Amino acid sequence: MKATEVLYKYNVVKGTSCQRLQNFVLGKFRLRDCKSSGIQLVVVPDGMLGPCHSLVGFLEYYQGNIADPNCDLTQFDNFREWAKRYPLNMTLYTKCPFISLCGGCIYNSYITSNSIWNEDPQICTYMCSLVKWILHDLWKKRGMSEKYGSIE
Numbered sequence: 001m002k003a004t005e006v007l008y009k010y011n012v013v014k015g016t017s018c019q020r021l022q023n024f025v026l027g028k029f030r031l032r033d034c035k036s037s038g039i040q041l042v043v044v045p046d047g048m049l050g051p052c053h054s055l056v057g058f059l060e061y062y063q064g065n066i067a068d069p070n071c072d073l074t075q076f077d078n079f080r081e082w083a084k085r086y087p088l089n090m091t092l093y094t095k096c097p098f099i100s101l102c103g104g105c106i107y108n109s110y111i112t113s114n115s116i117w118n119e120d121p122q123i124c125t126y127m128c129s130l131v132k133w134i135l136h137d138l139w140k141k142r143g144m145s146e147k148y149g150s151i152e
């Protein structure tokens with residue numbers, strides 16, 4: 001968050017934290033936290049295609065090849081499944097107060113639980129701290145701490 005503060009001073013929007021912050025401030029719903037859910041395409045050196053760069057070493061969820069002119073990603077189960085893996089589509093997240101900003105890393109879900117449909121175990125603590133930091137920062141920047149004080 002310290003790095004985010006520096007980047008924001010220079011109007012740089014970089015990385016997931018800054019994007020979440022921007023979504024929060026603009027009141028936008030962040031439908032997909034990670035682009036691997038239906039948007040990102042990773043191509044490995046031999047041309048195989050997959051949704052997530054962290055799975056390159058295992059080549060799990062990799063199908064098709066960019067060299068194949070008949071390769072149709074819409075026909076592959078891996079891309080179809082990953083495209084459906086976002087918080088609004090998961091009962092796990094329905095009661096989460098951060099559903100509009102979150103989703104976490106699908107790879108983390110997979111390597112810790114063997115399923116992409118479970119939560120990313122790191123994300124809850126992080127989101128809670130991030131939202132507190134955003135609220136605290138907005139409170140200070142809007143001059144509310146001078147008027148009403150603040151909790152450090």
Ligand code: SF4
Pocket residue numbers: 034035036051052053054055104105106107108
């Ligand atoms: S490692 Fe996680 S955050 Fe990165 S692309 Fe894969 S699923 Fe997304």
